[in-house]
Amino acid sequence: MLKLPDMQSCICGNLRKTTRVITQFYDQHLQSTGLRTTQCALLRSISLHKNIAVGELAAILLMDQSTVTRNIEILNKHGYIQIVPEQQDARKKLISITTDGEHKLEAAIPLWEEAQRKIEQVLGKQFNGFLETLDSINKLGK
Numbered sequence: 001m002l003k004l005p006d007m008q009s010c011i012c013g014n015l016r017k018t019t020r021v022i023t024q025f026y027d028q029h030l031q032s033t034g035l036r037t038t039q040c041a042l043l044r045s046i047s048l049h050k051n052i053a054v055g056e057l058a059a060i061l062l063m064d065q066s067t068v069t070r071n072i073e074i075l076n077k078h079g080y081i082q083i084v085p086e087q088q089d090a091r092k093k094l095i096s097i098t099t100d101g102e103h104k105l106e107a108a109i110p111l112w113e114e115a116q117r118k119i120e121q122v123l124g125k126q127f128n129g130f131l132e133t134l135d136s137i138n139k140l141g142k
Contacts, residue, residue: 015137022119029115033108034078038063039071040112043097043105046081051094053086062141080104 007013026037035043045060046052052060058068072095075081080101086092097105120127 011137025119026112026115029111030108033104033111035104035108036071038067039075040105040108042068042071042075043080043101043108046095047097047102047105051084051096053092053094057095062138075101078104 023037026040030037030040033040041061042057045057049056049060054068054072055065057063057072058065061068072081072083076083078100079098082096082098083093084096086094123130
């Protein structure tokens, strides 16, 4: 008979569950803006990095390029971003935030901050240690 390991201590499984819970928590806070957590993060990064390519955006956020592309299409459809071909290579598309996108991001930031404060309150003194642990885990991928 196959002896199965105790999956209660599986880091991957536990982090995936926790990530889903946290994403849903932020999504609930952002609900009134119509943005999802991923879209909010993308808008923020696009705002910080003017005229950025999809691949660069995916690399900065450590996201799958197909996930970035799918969400970019949604943001573009709503007029929050603008996509233009690069002058030297028309195959490469550059993304920038529009005025509507900036307004949407401005509406989302206080809601994101509220969610963040609630999580910090729940974690209390463990918050900084938690961030350090996450940073250590993130370094495994580098």
